Amino acid sequence: MSEAGEETIPGEVFVICGERDIARGQAKAFDLAESDGSGGSKPFRIVIARNDQGAFHAYRNACPHQGVWLNIGSGKFLDETGALLQCGRHGAKFAIETGTCLSGACEGAQLEKVRVLVLDGDVCIHGVALVEEDFAPRHDDDLEDTMEITIHP
Ligand code: FES
Numbered sequence: 001m002s003e004a005g006e007e008t009i010p011g012e013v014f015v016i017c018g019e020r021d022i023a024r025g026q027a028k029a030f031d032l033a034e035s036d037g038s039g040g041s042k043p044f045r046i047v048i049a050r051n052d053q054g055a056f057h058a059y060r061n062a063c064p065h066q067g068v069w070l071n072i073g074s075g076k077f078l079d080e081t082g083a084l085l086q087c088g089r090h091g092a093k094f095a096i097e098t099g100t101c102l103s104g105a106c107e108g109a110q111l112e113k114v115r116v117l118v119l120d121g122d123v124c125i126h127g128v129a130l131v132e133e134d135f136a137p138r139h140d141d142d143l144e145d146t147m148e149i150t151i152h153p
Contacts, residue, residue, distance in 0.1 A: 014130050015122045022050045022123065027077035027085065027096075029061055029069070033133030041133040045069060046114050047077055048123060049085060051096045056123055058116040059099050063087040064109035070094075085111070 022028050027049035034044035045061040047070060061069045066089065071077050073088035084102065085094040092104025099111030115127040 011126055011129070013117075013119065013124045013126045014128075015119075015124050016048065016116075017123050019056075019118055019121045019123055022048060022056070024050050024054050025052055025078070025082045026050055029071060029077070033131050035129040035131050041131045044128065044130065046125070047071070047085070048116065049077060049096045052083070055097070056116050056118060057096050057099070058114035058125055059085075059111035060114060062112065063089065063092060063106070064101065064111065065090060065092055065104070065106035070111075 016030055016032075017028070027047050030046050030048065032044040032046065033041040036042045046058050047061045048056055048058045050056050061071070063070055065087065068087070068089050070085060070087050076088065077085055079086040079093055083096070085096055085099075086092070087094075087104065090105045092101050092106050094101050094111055099113055101107050101109045101111075114125050116123060116125050118124070
């Protein structure tokens, strides 16, 4: 996790969910939207994972091997141990804390990190220009966890 105080926080901070909404050893998908730089928006799909120590880590939900969302198929993000992120297509495994692929088809590759921090019990991201937009989910897994985004004061 990018701990609060570890770095200065550039730009807007967006509340994604409550700290309690993701238990230790769990991960959830959030389908958001970001600015496309020309007045429009484009999908911004992320996964927020919480490790056994309770730290939060966020990544774009895209496998570096073929670009599919990590929870494709089963809807799950974590492997059977609950200690690693896993791609549902070919099984590549990633360290929750770094996003580095430790084994599989893209070993050594990196998930794209999203800056995350916890403020007053809220899990927030920053460093991205989120916009309010409703994109239809493109996968049929558990997406009820998509939250309304608010800008943290
Ligand atoms: S698409 Fe993720 S391991 Fe192949």
